[in-house]
Each structure stands twice: as structure tokens, then as C-alpha cells.
Amino acid sequence: MPELPEVETVVRAIRPIIVGTTILRAEFSVPRQLEPQSPRRLSSSLRNQKIVGVTRRGKYILVQLERGVLLIHLRMSGRLYTRAGENRLAAHERARWWLSNGLSLVFNDVRTLGTIRYFKSGEELEPLRDMGWEPLEETISGSELQRELRARSMAIKPVLLDQSLWAGIGNIYASEALWEAKIHPAKPAKKLTHAECDRLTRFVPMVLSRAIDQGGSTLRDFMRPDGTAGSYQHEFRVYDREADPCLRCNSPIVKLVQSQRSTYYCKNCQKK
């Protein structure tokens, strides 16, 4: 479900509510999501720790604590929000952290594919080790991108989903950025011209930041922590628009499957 813009939306919403509070206790209902840690161990590591910050790296959420970091990945259906009330977990709530301000931070995840891990200060955040450029913080030149793609014979679309190149791009925004840059999704990455690389380095951050401005995209699962939907789905140029007219040239948008994921593009605007 969530890509960089949705994760960023979540981080911005919960940050002012939870930073400065202390975790009183924690509860987890699906131990598998914490592996290799156990619910008991994790709870005791977190107890009485103050939350000092909330940040994002790619699609990971980092809840910074006094003595470590809680690393959360929402995968396909994860949601994170704060709420008050009831003592028991509601439907699909897989983790709950009781905070000193009377609220709880809740991790809700229908499909239970999300992950939660704790790292002590000084310990390497292993999942972030091979993460690529942060699209909104690093300015990448066309030449740099072209150099990175030199050895990649795979199609550019699945390459954009590889988090070790650019972190945070997912299935929606990969299609959107390629349409903006007028690049065919099946073009081998190494064959992109310098001009195409140049456009991609401009449009990837542009598409992502426009989506953040709209609070992300809501197709089915994604909800902002306040329960409202994002609205960037109304701005999609190609994603989920099969057979609809291209907004540049009116030819019907085409869908294809690459690496088991749907890709949408305009056959006329995005030539190989």
C-alpha cells in the first residue's frame, strides 16, 4: 500500500502527537511480524523509553527513542495512527504502544505483512544498509543516474522499484514518473539516454512531492492517521487508468505486467 508519500504523510501526522511522550507499555498480537525478536523482549526494551523523534527513510518509519530506534515497515496494508480509549485491540490492530499523554500509537495491518523491529543505539539499522538515494533530499544529476543504470539490463520500471537505487518509489509513482518523463517502462535501464535520465531525476521528486502535498493516494487501505483519505489518486496520469485517454495525447492508456506488478503507460507518448 504505502509508498514514500503515504509514509511521509503518516510521519508528519504522528510526529507532533507522540514526540516527547514516554512509552508506558506495549502489546503485540502477531509475533511473526517482530521476528527475530519476541513480543516479550521487545516490550521490555521499549518500556519507559521516551520518544525523541519520528523520521522516515525510504518506506521505513523510524521512531527514535532515547536508547534506540523502532523501525516500522507498513508493507501492503499497514497503517499507523494514534487513538485513545478501549483497552483491547480492535480489528486488525497488531501492535499498540501506550503513551504517557493518554493516547496510544497503534499499528493496524490487515494482511500482517508489515514488520516492526527494535535496534539499540549504536546497533546498525541493517534493513537500511543498502537503501538508495532519498529522492526528496538528494539532488541527482542525469549523468549520475545514467552511471548507476549502466549495468542494469532490466526494464526501467522494475528497476525503479528496487530500493537500493532510489528509496521510496513504489508501483504507483514508478508509472507516474515514467509517464511524466516520457520513458517506456519496458526500456532496458542501461539504454536510457542522457536526456531521459535527466528528466527522470527531475520528475521522480516532483511526482513524489506533489503526492505528499495531497496527503498521498488512497485506493483501498491507506488512511492518514486522522482517518481521512489522501487525494492524490485524483491526480493520477496513468496509474489505474487502463483504456482511459492519455492526458497529453488522448490515446488509450495501456496496462502491462512486469515482475508480477501492473504497469500503466501511454504507448504513444512513451516510446522505446
Added chain:
DNA sequence: ATCCGAACCTGACGGC
């Protein structure tokens, strides 16, 4: 090294 498909899960939806 590279690539593909399967696997991990649940729920919604369309077709029959």
C-alpha cells in the same frame, strides 16, 4: 550476477 515465480497474508470484487 540476474531474473522469474512463489511465498508471505487477508479481504474485496467480478463472473458465473
Added chain:
DNA sequence: TGCCGTCAGGTTCGGA
């Protein structure tokens, strides 16, 4: 109604 197949915003793993 109900059953069945398909699909979903992500990532990892094993085998070819």
C-alpha cells in the same frame, strides 16, 4: 447467495 479466481500501494527467497 455462494463459490472461485483474481487482484492489491511490498519485500524476500529459492531455484533456474
